[in-house]
Amino acid sequence: MDLSAHLKARAQVIEAALDRYLPPASAEPARLHEAMRYSMEAGGKRLRPALVLDACVAVGGDEQAVLPTACALECIHTYSLIHDDLPCMDDDDLRRGRPSCHRQFDEATALLAGDALLTLAFFLTATNARQPGIGPDRAAQATAELAEAAGAPGMVGGQMLDLMSEGTKPTAELVETIHLKKTTALLTAAVVCGAILGGGSEAQIAAFRRYGRGMGLAFQIVDDILDLVGDEAALGKPVGSDLDHEKATWPALFGIEASRAVAQELVEDALAALAEFGPEAEPLRMLARFVVERDR
Amino acid sequence: MDLSAHLKARAQVIEAALDRYLPPASAEPARLHEAMRYSMEAGGKRLRPALVLDACVAVGGDEQAVLPTACALECIHTYSLIHDDLPCMDDDDLRRGRPSCHRQFDEATALLAGDALLTLAFFLTATNARQPGIGPDRAAQATAELAEAAGAPGMVGGQMLDLMSEGTKPTAELVETIHLKKTTALLTAAVVCGAILGGGSEAQIAAFRRYGRGMGLAFQIVDDILDLVGDEAALGKPVGSDLDHEKATWPALFGIEASRAVAQELVEDALAALAEFGPEAEPLRMLARFVVERDR
Numbered sequence: 001m002d003l004s005a006h007l008k009a010r011a012q013v014i015e016a017a018l019d020r021y022l023p024p025a026s027a028e029p030a031r032l033h034e035a036m037r038y039s040m041e042a043g044g045k046r047l048r049p050a051l052v053l054d055a056c057v058a059v060g061g062d063e064q065a066v067l068p069t070a071c072a073l074e075c076i077h078t079y080s081l082i083h084d085d086l087p088c089m090d091d092d093d094l095r096r097g098r099p100s101c102h103r104q105f106d107e108a109t110a111l112l113a114g115d116a117l118l119t120l121a122f123f124l125t126a127t128n129a130r131q132p133g134i135g136p137d138r139a140a141q142a143t144a145e146l147a148e149a150a151g152a153p154g155m156v157g158g159q160m161l162d163l164m165s166e167g168t169k170p171t172a173e174l175v176e177t178i179h180l181k182k183t184t185a186l187l188t189a190a191v192v193c194g195a196i197l198g199g200g201s202e203a204q205i206a207a208f209r210r211y212g213r214g215m216g217l218a219f220q221i222v223d224d225i226l227d228l229v230g231d232e233a234a235l236g237k238p239v240g241s242d243l244d245h246e247k248a249t250w251p252a253l254f255g256i257e258a259s260r261a262v263a264q265e266l267v268e269d270a271l272a273a274l275a276e277f278g279p280e281a282e283p284l285r286m287l288a289r290f291v292v293e294r295d296r
Numbered sequence: 297m298d299l300s301a302h303l304k305a306r307a308q309v310i311e312a313a314l315d316r317y318l319p320p321a322s323a324e325p326a327r328l329h330e331a332m333r334y335s336m337e338a339g340g341k342r343l344r345p346a347l348v349l350d351a352c353v354a355v356g357g358d359e360q361a362v363l364p365t366a367c368a369l370e371c372i373h374t375y376s377l378i379h380d381d382l383p384c385m386d387d388d389d390l391r392r393g394r395p396s397c398h399r400q401f402d403e404a405t406a407l408l409a410g411d412a413l414l415t416l417a418f419f420l421t422a423t424n425a426r427q428p429g430i431g432p433d434r435a436a437q438a439t440a441e442l443a444e445a446a447g448a449p450g451m452v453g454g455q456m457l458d459l460m461s462e463g464t465k466p467t468a469e470l471v472e473t474i475h476l477k478k479t480t481a482l483l484t485a486a487v488v489c490g491a492i493l494g495g496g497s498e499a500q501i502a503a504f505r506r507y508g509r510g511m512g513l514a515f516q517i518v519d520d521i522l523d524l525v526g527d528e529a530a531l532g533k534p535v536g537s538d539l540d541h542e543k544a545t546w547p548a549l550f551g552i553e554a555s556r557a558v559a560q561e562l563v564e565d566a567l568a569a570l571a572e573f574g575p576e577a578e579p580l581r582m583l584a585r586f587v588v589e590r591d592r
Contacts, residue, residue, distance in 0.1 A: 032452070032453060079411075083408075083411060086384075086407065088382075088402075089407065106384075107384035108384045109459075112452050112455055112456050112459075114411075115375075115379060115452050116452040118414055118415065119414065119448070119452065120443070120447050122418040122422075123440055123443035123447060125422075126421075126422075126437075129432075129433075129436040135432075136425075136437075139432070140422045141422075143436070151411075151412050151415030151419060152328060152332065152416065156328070156408050156411050156415065160327065160408050161325050163408075164325060177324075
């Protein structure tokens with residue numbers, strides 16, 4: 001099986017579903033809907049929704065039935081990028097080679113588009129209850145899981161810690177906490193929600209938590225390494241920007257080689273977490289390996 | 297029964313619950329948690345959570361069991377105020393006589409505090425499933441109801457329409473659409489969620505939708521009248537600010553007396569919607585009457 005082909009096929013299904021779930025650009029307020037769609041259509045790997053589908057399949061669930069929650073993960077990821085790019089945050093003019101949402105529209109529209117996407121995410125997880133074989137119990141559980149991962153205990157809290165750490169010399173403990181909250185929480189929620197909705201056992205859900213932790217932390221460490229050494233054109237953003245801001249990163253603390261070794265160990269642990277699963281978990285294994293092997 | 301005493305008793309219960317649900321100010325990231333609590337503690341009438349409890353009681357439900365969702369309504373109301381006050385929106389330095397969140401902290405913290413409160417709201421509605429007598433079916437329904445009312449189809453969409461209407465001469469139809477989305481949707485969601493969670497029938501839920509529409513629209517019209525004629529000190533904000541911005545309001549279109557008459561008619565309709573209910577809906581009736589009689 002080829003991971004790239006797998007992700008491309010997943011992205012097609014996810015993008016078709018997103019088009020159904022997002023408010024039409026033709027309806028009022030058109031400007032809000034256009035901004036939501038502009039940022040959602042900017043692309044990316046659709047990694048988080050793919051993880052929902054892959055985790056659901058790994059526990060024997062029906063991937064079609066969890067598409068709303070898969071799309072909810074992408075809504076939350078995209079809202080976080082829109083708000084992070086705002087002038088009061090990272091003040092980024094570009095996102096994936098195009099003007100960021102507030103540059104393409106304006107700050108107020110970008111703020112509201114982010115708010116609307118975050119809110120849409122929970123509409124999708126709640127109404128996922130209506131899909132065949134899902135039911136409200138699993139939908140309510142997945143909604144709570146996602147809200148915890150995205151909010152103050154998770155992503156938003158990590159973003160705040162990251163902002164506060166700028167210009168200071170962070171400890172290894174703080175860097176790990178930031179990574180766990182800012183990136184890993186949402187990636188873990190993706191596989192855990194997929195497993196909950198797919199009818200996974202407590203043991204399977206626990207295995208996916210461990211998988212998410214290892215894969216997610218490795219993902220962030222490799223991201224920070226690529227930001228230091230990666231090819232500017234391949235990444236589509238200026239190299240070394242994290243070092244300029246004295247941001248909390250693993251390679252800044254321990255160097256690139258040691259950081260690569262840590263990422264490798266974390267991915268090994270993620271793979272070990274999947275030991276009880278058969279070939280149906282193969283996409284998740286390939287994804288974990290890809291995280292440390294990618295060059296962009 | 298005295299409405300003021302009723303609302304005060306409700307506010308005490310709601311504020312005690314909010315204190316339990318909000319992340320502790322002592323935990324990291326303390327600055328984020330402090331900003332969330334600063335804005336949540338700024339007070340106000342706690343009207344929306346009171347509506348959840350009152351609607352639940354009116355259909356024979358247990359008010360204790362719906363406290364998480366009642367608090368979710370207040371989280372969403374407060375997040376919307378924090379984001380509305382930001383420089384890229386209304387750029388307000390004051391909120392209820394105190395510095396607005398971004399003036400007390402900073403813009404990034406205010407943005408994130410709003411995001412975290414919005415996310416916490418859905419954690420609360422989803423985990424409301426665990427309260428006695430509620431269950432996941434009602435919790436998932438209430439979550440979807442709230443997400444629709446708060447998002448692009450409701451409050452956020454209304455905010456966007458309102459922004460876009462500034463500096464133009466709005467039609468009566470547009471003003472009504474803005475009011476329905478921006479204010480009425482969330483007030484209606486409060487009573488509808490209370491009725492859903494309390495085990496109300498379809499007919500009762502429909503009655504509350506009608507009640508919410510009449511009461512909510514009247515609430516906004518009276519707000520706009522008070523903004524024109526109200527006493528500056530009583531309101532705690534400069535009078536006439538909506539006229540300066542050429543914002544879409546009912547009194548600006550039709551004058552104060554005609555607007556008062558419309559508000560009165562809407563409240564009559566809200567009261568008519570409650571005709572099938574007995575004395576257990578009395579707080580909701582008093583609230584509707586208060587909406588047109590208040591002077592602040």
